[in-house]
Amino acid sequence: MLLTMAKPGEVNYIKKITGKDQIRKFLATLGFVEGEKVTVVSENGGNMIINIKETRVALDKRLVNRIYV
Known part of the structure; x- marks a missing residue:
């Protein structure tokens, strides 16, 4: 399922990240890699604040829709 479908407070693990290489590399620099806990x-209007590697990261819905958990 997409990360946008996850409920606040729910622990998930990244299974796949889609998109062009540039987008995947950008997300990887923020810690969004397969197998990582998120x-x-x-959530506000599709934009999300996500806790990953004990850091809070704000992503817009275009990027969040690239992350499968």
Whole structure:
């Protein structure tokens, strides 16, 4: 399922990241790699604050829709 479907507070693991190489590399620099644990902190209009590697990261819905958990 897409990360956008995850509920706040729910722990998930990244299974796949789609998109062009540039987008995947950008997400990887933020810590979004396959197998990594992610938790949705909050969601507002599709934009999300996500906890990954004990850091909070804000992503817009275009990027969040590239992440499968």
